[in-house]
Amino acid sequence: MSQKLMLCCAAFILMLILIISGIHPFDRGTWLMEVLPVLIIVPLLIYTYKTFPLTNLLYSLIFLHAIVLIVGGAYTYARVPLGFEIAQWFSLDRNPYDKIGHFMQGFVPAIAAREILIRHQILAKGKMLSFIVICIVLAISATYELIEWAAALALGQGAQEFLGTQGYEWDTQSDMFFALIGAIAALLFLSKWHNQQLNKLISSYR
Numbered sequence: 636m637s638q639k640l641m642l643c644c645a646a647f648i649l650m651l652i653l654i655i656s657g658i659h660p661f662d663r664g665t666w667l668m669e670v671l672p673v674l675i676i677v678p679l680l681i682y683t684y685k686t687f688p689l690t691n692l693l694y695s696l697i698f699l700h701a702i703v704l705i706v707g708g709a710y711t712y713a714r715v716p717l718g719f720e721i722a723q724w725f726s727l728d729r730n731p732y733d734k735i736g737h738f739m740q741g742f743v744p745a746i747a748a749r750e751i752l753i754r755h756q757i758l759a760k761g762k763m764l765s766f767i768v769i770c771i772v773l774a775i776s777a778t779y780e781l782i783e784w785a786a787a788l789a790l791g792q793g794a795q796e797f798l799g800t801q802g803y804e805w806d807t808q809s810d811m812f813f814a815l816i817g818a819i820a821a822l823l824f825l826s827k828w829h830n831q832q833l834n835k836l837i838s839s840y841r
Contacts, residue, residue, distance in 0.1 A: 638691060642684065645698050646677060652702065656709035668786070669708030673701045690832035692825065693746050700743040703736055712736060737810040740779065741772045741817025746829060748772065749822070753833060760830065769818050776814035780807050 653670060660666035676697065680689070689697075706715055718732030725731075748771040749764065751757075758764045 638688070638694075639684075641691070642680075642694060645694065646681065649673065649677060649698065649701050649705075652705055656705045660709045661711050661714060665711050666708040669712075670705055673704055677701070688836070689747075690750060690829065690836055692829055692832050693743075693750055696743045696746055700739045703739050707732060707736055733806075734809070734813045737776070737813040738817040738820075740776055740810075741814030741819075742821045743817075744775050745769070745772050745818040745821040746825060749826070749829065750833065754837070765822050765826075768822065769815065772814055772818040773811065776811045780810060783807075 653673060656670070657666060680694075680697070706717075710716070712718070712733035713730050715730065715732040718730035718735075721727070721731050722729065745768050748768045752764060752767065753760065758767060
């Protein structure tokens with residue numbers, strides 16, 4: 636299957652899941668705020684495909700991250716059934732699905748930042764690249780927490796479903812910590828595979 640066909644199928648599946656999730660979400664406002672990144676990123680990826688196509692690995696990760704966001708938006712993060720299952724398996728006192736979301740918030744942007752920095756020849760592969768990628772991920776995570784803070788100030792109690800803190804006082808710090816773990820995991824386990832795909836993609840344009 637060609638990359639273009641694969642991306643068309645992935646975009647169709649995402650739009651289908653998005654539509655289904657929006658029929659009867661738990662909270663319409665929360666759903667919209669959670670799926671907004673998907674509504675922005677998918678059209679952007681389609682628009683830039685001809686001028687700046689990404690590796691299959693990055694497209695696949697973005698697809699998975701989008702599903703995590705859509706599911707979280709449909710149920711709200713504190714009510715996702717998978718989270719309750721995980722909480723039961725590990726005897727947790729809260730639904731941990733939001734931590735999956737923040738792990739992905741580090742895991743996927745780490746590869747995205749890495750790809751952009753390498754392909755634009757901003758940084759060469761090495762320790763400094765990994766350091767800067769982690770800094771970018773933490774900046775993204777901190778920005779998201781500021782957005783949550785702004786939502787809390789603007790909406791008051793109405794922001795509780797979006798925040799998903801579930802009464803945990805260190806939720807902001809733990810969210811950023813999980814993003815950090817996600818970024819480190821992506822760099823440790825996917826860098827070699829990512830390099831192979833980058834070399835193949837770059838060579839195809841020579």
